[in-house]
Structures are given as structure tokens and as C-alpha cells.
Amino acid sequence: MTSVRTSHLLPTYARVDLAFERGEGAWLIATDGERYLDFTSGVAVNALGHAHPHLIKAITAQASKLWHVSNLYRIPESERVAERLCAASFADLVFFGNSGAEAMELAIKMARKYQSASGRGERYRMITFDGAFHGRTLATLAAGGQKKYLEGFGPVVEGFDQVAFADLEATKRVLGPETAAIIIEPIMGEGGVRVVPNEFLRALRRLCDEHGLLLIFDEVQTGVGRTGELFAYQRCGVTPDIMALAKALAGGFPLGACLATAEAAKGMTTGTHGSTFGGNPLAMAAAGALLDVVLADGFLERVRKVSIVLKQKLAEIKDRYPTVIAELRGEGLLVGLRAVGPSGELVDELRAEKMITVAAGDNVVRLLPPLIVSEEEIAEGVRRLDRACARLAKAREREKVGAAG
């Protein structure tokens, strides 16, 4: 991978030496004029692709009225978006922040506060799972538990017990008198598009009910249509008490939200939490416009339809190139290809085909086209993948011959 030292920006990213200046739907146009098929969507953010007319109109209209007022006052725009999110989900209450990590940070605070408001202040620990990703703040890093992200940053925030992925016995073993909640992504995104089995999620729901724990779903990546349902919990039939959203929620405008039942949120009284920017009118205009489109009749049905087309075509590619692709994973338009070789190699070959994708854990390449992707664009993406795989398969063949000779 080509990585560049970018001037005065903190060098925390291994950036590709490529910049874009505009986008149209599922396409990105680079500064050199090249057109790229965007199967990353800003990592599951640009749900309506780039330059969607309805989003442009909404945000432009709001920009000439009011951007920001602070949460010292009522923000009618945020009350409306909250009402729509609650009408479309299990939740009664919403808090708006600016990112996924903030939404998860509040989910953690809320669960602890719930236990304390229930007279069980000794319960503050959370059970989380290997390979999880919940954000980059100190608490959400502790929740994710990944050593490579925690090292060198001082004492790890106390109170997270990590168990093996989908291991019910291990979960029961760590569950104790201090456990407050269980945190899980219904489909692990960064961890490699690992779909959590429904029966495991159902078992977690039962455990939570039996022991007075809260079930927290991190739907920062899976939420807002990505899996073909508005929220992933709706496809697995297990309802959480608290849910974090962000990425796609405002179609590219920074916005996060923590949704909860009134019961789960009962400790979050006046003064217990806040955010300067959270839920400002500009962000709300973007979120409202995004919901107009995603909640419109037939939108999610179409997502499900194109995702089936994509999956069928990808299954053929996987069969054709067993030395390149080991496994196909995911739901809806959250798709993972587990690579045989290094996942970065496939990402690079795809970029050479002018198609951008993103690597995840477990040696997986994620395909995250915008939800508005057309069947023709899906077919085009698969043709590019076919060419990239053909080149890698040939290289494998040559390596084998070389090794044998």
C-alpha cells in the first residue's frame, strides 16, 4: 500500500496517495480526473452516495437559516428527528452526539447509571466480545479490548470483561454480581463482517432479562439500512435496551445518536450528560433528509433486492477464484470477502481497477456500496473484482510453479 506523510496532519493514518474532489452517486472523481466506483461509502457513511439532491437541498436550505444554537434551547429539528427514530425503532428517547464513539460512550454511561438509579450501584462492568470495535475514546477502546489500540495510553478504563466471539458458556462464566450490561455489534464490522448467530443474540437477551442487565447493540455500522433493514436488530428479532447509531445517520454529516427505552434511560436526568454540537439544526437537516429517503416506500426493499444480486454474483466469483477468496460474509450491503492472501493485496488490486473497498479484521475486504447503488453498478463492481481476482490468481499460479521448480 502506498502511504504518504501528509504535511502537518498527525500521521495516525496509513493513507493511500489518492484524493477526490467530487462525487456523483456511487462514483468518486479523483483530483486527476479518474472515476472510481465507490464500494466503501466513506466506511458505511455515505448511504445515499455522493451529492444526493435531497440531502443537498435540505442542508443548503438549513444553512441559510440557522446552523447552531446549543442545547440551552429547544431545537425543534432535533425533536422531530428523535420522534421519527423512535417511531421506527424500539426506543423512547434519543441523545444526539457527533460520532459513533460518543454514542457508545453514552451507552456505557447510561447502563452504569441505570444500575445505580436502580439501587445497584455495584454493577458497573460490561461484557464485550473479542474482535469488537466500539470507537477510539478511552472507554470505548477499553470496551473493544484490542491490545494494539490500547498499548501506551496508560491504565485501561476499568470494567470491561471480554469473552470469545459468540461463546455463551464464556459469557455466563464472566457474568457476575458487578455486571451491568452486555455490549455487542449484531454484525462485527471492523472485526471482519462477522455475523453474530441469531440464537446467540437471543441467548444474550435471555441472560440480560434473567439477571437485570441491559443489552446494548452497537449499530454504528449496521444501522440505518446497511443490512437491508432499518436496523440490524430488526432482522435478528432481538431487541436491545440501548442502541448506538452514527456512520450513515446523516449521510455524511457527522452525527451520532444513542437510542434507549425510557426504562434504560431512567438515570439520565438533567445535567448527567451533554454535548455542545450534538443535534444542531444543520446536522438535523441532514438526518431528516436521509430519513425521508431511507424510510420512503420501497427503499429498503430495493436494498435487499440489489444485495441478493450482489451476493449471488460474489458467490460465483468466490467459486471461480478459490486461491484468492476463501469466504463470503455479511448481510445486505455490508459484505465481507475473506481473502486467502493478505486482504490489503486485494484492496490494492481493486483500486488498480478503479474501485475502492476497505479492509477489516480477520483478513477481510469489506464491500460497502452506497444503498442507492444500481444493479448495473453492482454488475460493474463485480466485473472489476473479477479482473482483480484473475490477476491475483495468476500470480498465485506463478508462485506455485516457481516454488515447485
Ligand SMILES: *Cc1c(COP(=O)(O)O)cnc(C)c1O
Ligand atoms: C465506526 C464505528 C464506531 C466508531 O465510530 P466513530 O464515529 O469513528 O467514533 C463504533 N462502533 C462501530 C461498530 C463502528 O463501526
